[in-house]
Amino acid sequence: MKRLECVDAGSEYCPCYLAEVGECLTCSQLQGKAFCDCNWRGVCIYQEYVWAGYKSKSNRITYVSDVISITPISDNAFMMELSVNSILSRELSQPGSYIFLRPEDTVSYFDTPISIMDSDLQKHTIKIAVQVLGPKTKVLNKNSKKVIIRGPYWNGLFGLKYVKALKNQNALIILRGIAQAPGLLLVKKLANQHNNIVVIVDEGKIGKDIITDDIRPYCKEIYHADLLSFSGQQLLQNLIAEQNLNFVYSGGSDEQHINILNYIDIYNPKVMLAVSNNQTMCCGEGVCGSCQITLDEINVKTCKVQVDVRRLIERRVLHD
Ligand code: FES
Structure with a gap:
């Protein structure tokens, strides 16, 4: 957990303001340390900073x-x-x-x-x-x-590395309420990578299915359920227990993430899990701290950092 994975690393927005003030989320040298200790992802952030004239690169406009x-x-x-x-x-x-x-x-x-x-x-x-x-x-x-x-x-979803890596596999996507909306780009990406996709749509608090028409061409099966009902929970359990399942995505509340992780632990612990990022965001730039959580005694800005989904959810359980 010591090496944080910034979603912007290697993009045209890296290094950002944080590098200039010695607060880069990933590069130890840009945190003021004398040694090099990052999770190398093909781009040296420090080198980019030097090449940019010891300044941050383009800022979002x-x-x-x-x-x-x-x-x-x-x-x-x-x-x-x-x-x-x-x-x-x-x-x-x-x-x-x-x-x-x-x-x-x-x-x-x-x-x-x-x-x-x-x-x-x-x-x-x-x-x-x-x-x-x-x-x-x-x-x-x-x-x-x-x-x-x-x-x-880009950090609206935790578990991006699983999404990018998933090819020719079986995916279960669970979308509830307003979190149906970001599910469309996810379904398209997974379909593009030749995955078999099953989706559960729950209208949730917005009271409407806003996604089925858009995702139908990309999915093997779409179920409609109230996940808070007994039958919805049964459906969830049955689909997660499907032994050929490789990946699950939960789009919805943190309570929904916990519920789904519990079923994964019971029925199919090897499944990769990605979830929607529900933290409060204000600047999106790692500056204001409104999205900050503490994981393993490290402060993590979740607007930029990809966190381990299981640790995130377990932290939530501990704090409730
Ligand atoms: S630090 Fe401002 S939203 Fe993350």
């Missing part, structure tokens, strides 16, 4: 985006389609992608993190689904014509 459409999903949720440029649509096409978003006429503290549901590389548009939970999401629904986007960000 904000874009003004046209709102193409706002479609109500239910009383407390809506879908938005937004225009973006070709670079951003490509950068937001991988599972776990998210942006910060606010209406054009509001100030930066209205920025709210929203997962990408889909990205159209031809039309240069993105689709998002928003559950109205407080002031930031309420103002977004007020017939905004233009919004301010900051991005791209």
